Amino acid sequence: MILVGMIIFALIIYLIYSENSNKCTCETENARAKCYNCGHLIKDDFVYCPKCKVALKEKCEGCNKLINIAWRSCPYCNTKRADL
Ligand SMILES: [Zn+2]
Numbered sequence: 001m002i003l004v005g006m007i008i009f010a011l012i013i014y015l016i017y018s019e020n021s022n023k024c025t026c027e028t029e030n031a032r033a034k035c036y037n038c039g040h041l042i043k044d045d046f047v048y049c050p051k052c053k054v055a056l057k058e059k060c061e062g063c064n065k066l067i068n069i070a071w072r073s074c075p076y077c078n079t080k081r082a083d084l
């Protein structure tokens with residue numbers, strides 16, 4: 001009976017461990033950044049935060065590409081953002 005209990009225990013530990021490692025990979029793949037306003041996890045290509053609806057990206061005046069709102073200048077054409 002002790003052996004059966006140990007096997008079940010090991011199985012439970014294995015299941016918890018594999019579930020956690022799967023979850024970890026998923027989170028690091030999908031959500032690398034956090035919203036600067038509310039801290040909600042966001043994807044790199046999100047334009048608006050799904051939680052607090054704040055704008056995360058803005059169109060560059062020089063090349064019209066969407067750039068991170070925290071950046072002081074555009075990495076594509078080096079135009080400085082007017083409101084910073
Ligand atoms: Zn937010």
Ligand SMILES: [Zn+2]
Nearest residue numbers: 060063074077
């Ligand atoms: Zn630009």
